[in-house]
Structures are given as C-alpha cells and as structure tokens.
Amino acid sequence: MLQSKLSNFVRKEFPKDEEAHNARLLIRAGFIDKVMAGVYSYLPFGLRVLSKINSIVREEINKLGAQEVLMPALTPKENWQQTGRWENFDALFKVISRDKKEFALGATHEEIVVPLSQKAIFSYKDMPCGFYQIQNKFRDEPRAKSGMLRGREFVMKDLYSFHADSEDLDLYYKKAIKAYSNIFKRLGLNAWLVEASGGTFSKYSHEFQVFSPNGEDSVVYCKKCQFAQNSEINSSKSGDSCPKCKGLLEISSAIEVGNIFKLNTKYSDPFSLKFRDKDGLEKIVIMGCYGIGTSRLMGVAAELFNDEKGLIWPESIAPFQFHLVALGGGDEKESKKVYQRANKIYDQLLKLGIEVLYDDREDKTPGEKFAESDLIGIPVRLVVSARNGTKIEFKKRNMAKASLVDFSFIKKYCISQRD
C-alpha cells in the first residue's frame, strides 16, 4: 500500500486517557481508535492485524473439522430465559425495541447455537459436530480496563462441540487443546495450559495463559512438570512444592488468551437437545465450548512485543511484511531517481505477493519516516536512498544492525520466510 494514499492516524503523543501499554501503543501507532471506555475502532493497520489473527484461528479450527457459521449479535430474550441466564448473567447487555420487546446482545452463544444444532443433530451419526464463529461480543463489564484486554465489545472466536458421549467429548477436547496450542505458537505467544474453575459453565475448565506483569489473572505453575493452576483454585505460594513432581512452584500474573470448557449437558438440557443412539434410545447431547478473544490477542501482542520506539510485530500477524521507505530530498534529480528505484522495488515486491507498506511520501523528512516506521513495527524495513545507491538497506525491526543488500537477497529472504 502506498502510504501517501493512506490516512495517517499516527500520533506524536501517547493518548492521555489510556494507561494500559497495549492501548497506548496501538492508538499512538494508528492501529485503533478509542470510541468510549472498552470500545475501539479498528483502523486500517489494526484491521490487518486482527484479520491475520482471525485467519490463523480460522485455519486451525477448520483443521479440527469445525464448521464456520455466523450467528446474530441481536438475540431473543426467551432463549436466555430458557437457560436462566437472562437473570443470572450480569454482564449481559440488554436492549429494548420500540415495541418494548427485550433482547440481549450476544455475550456468548450457547443460547443460539443449541437451538441451531437441534436442526441438524438427530442421530449419533451426526456427531461429533462443531460450529464456530468469529464475531463481535458484547459484555457489560463492571469496569472496562487494560485497553484491548477487557472491553465491552470485542472480537471472539467461539466454538461449540456436540457429542454422543463424554469419551467423544474428551477426544475432541484434547484435539482442541492441540489446535489452541498451534494457534498461540503461530502468534509467537508462549501460552500455558492452566486448570481453572469453570465459573457458571462447568465444574472446571482449562485456560490458556500468557505470563505478563500486567495480566489480571494469577497462575501457580511448575516449570519442571508444566503443572499450572489458576490462583482462584490453588492458594499455593511461590516456593511451595509442586503437588505433581515436588518441584518448586512459582506464581506469575498472566493474561487469559483462551478458555475451554466441558459443558456436558448444561445447555443441551434446557433446550432438550437429544439424539437417537446406536441402541435406539433417545439421549441428551454432550457439549464443549472453546473461546479465544482475537481482539484481545492483538492487545496481548502489543503488550508483549514492543520497545521504547514502538511496536514489534511477529511476522505471522504483522500488518505488512516489509516497510519500504524512500528517502528523497536534496538534489532534485537524485531525489527523483530514488523514488523511481523505490517504485520499481515496490512493484517487484507486489509481484512476489509480498505485503508491503511503501512510504512514498515526498513531504516527510527522514527522521519522521523512521520514527513512524519504528512505531508501526513492521518486521523488516527497506530503505532506498541516494546514499545507498542501487543497494537497499535491509533492517529487521527487532535488530539494531542494518545491512546493504541487492534485490535478489530480499527475494531469497521472502522465499525462506514462506517455508
């Protein structure tokens, strides 16, 4: 994309109404805009990152065999009454229509997906079966905080699985854990699988937690055997011995990036979601649910991957792979040549199918271009200038050193990245 044609949302100052590192950086670098507490717009750069996260999640969940659907955000009161959550779910956003009918904005979709699956699940042969969606969720949080980490509207992938028996659920659950691990690995996140309470969903659950000093959660963990529990179900202190391997327990604050539950019949019961089993008997469907906040993941990445100059995106979710920066100025003829060379490189990169942001703005000084480039945090910066002649300066965002290369090097680099 040509930067000269893009609206520039980059700011010189951090916003005063955000304290959370992730939101400060994302807003300043022009990825998101704050609309109100806990609600943000995704700007061109931010949307690219979010879309990439969603794509990775989609790929891995598709591999699980789940089917993507899109359910409504506006949902009927009756469904929530059926499960008792119209009254019990405090964070449910409720809206009233002009004829005084009440609705809920989707905070989670058991109440919608169960009646939906009722239309496709009749036999044990119809299972296992999984439906998922990537959609905006609404939660009336008592207090929105930590920037993108706890919003009132956010993007979430929610998957619901349906099974004839609990063994099949166990199997699916294990596969889901693997899928989630793949997702976090691809995002460059070191996520721990942590046992947690099930809240109102079920007896217990598993969370995926990324350690960070700014996390809301607290995790008790053992490096030796990977034992990990949320502090809400384990009151051990740092230095206590691990119940599994007697190793040393440690405690870290952490950000929850995924949560999976065995729902069993909690939501199939109220809707009488039944099927005919091999033995001819009618039985109740067993369920699991699996959530990942993809907009939160963007916040987590921003929270973790940065330095004093700005963001540093992992390749897999960077808004662009290359930031091509042309430095004109000085002698007019030389300047023209620089932009001509840069234009050509831009075209060549596009032909290679590379996502490249091209800073072709002739009215910006080098200092401003560099500062903005670092702030945006694209993994590789390519500089074309009179000083570099026909060579291109190649610099990784997370490295201090730059090197002068030919286009053939860049081509090779792109190919190596694909493998």
Next chain:
RNA sequence: CGGGCUGUAGUAUAAUGGUAGUAUACAUGCUUUGGGAGUAUGCGGCCUGGGUUCGAUUCCCAGCAGCCCGACCA
C-alpha cells in the same frame, strides 16, 4: 457498584477570581532532507448544569466522561 484522581485547541500540556500561554498538528510562502527539520504568517480551546461573586476556565455542589484501586469477570 464503593473509593481515589482527572476533564483547557485535532493531539499533548501550562497558568490564572478580571485579555488563556506553549508545543505539535493543520493552511500558505521561502529554506531544508539519514532519526519526529528551520523560519514567517494564519486558523483553532477552558466538559455540562446550578451556586458563591460586581465578575468563575479557576472556588463550591451536582451531573456526565475518562483513568486507576477494589468488588466483579462465563
């Protein structure tokens, strides 16, 4: 929902019971071009309502909004 802090220009900030300042951004000109350039000119502002006062952006009260702590967090 309790407690605390804060609302000044697009953004970030300063001062003040009596004409609101700086930086940046924006517009125009000239100069400049490898780490947020220089210069000149211009445009642009005190959250809302009430109270005290001759006079309130400033003090008081309320509301609204934002942030933080707590409670909550499916």
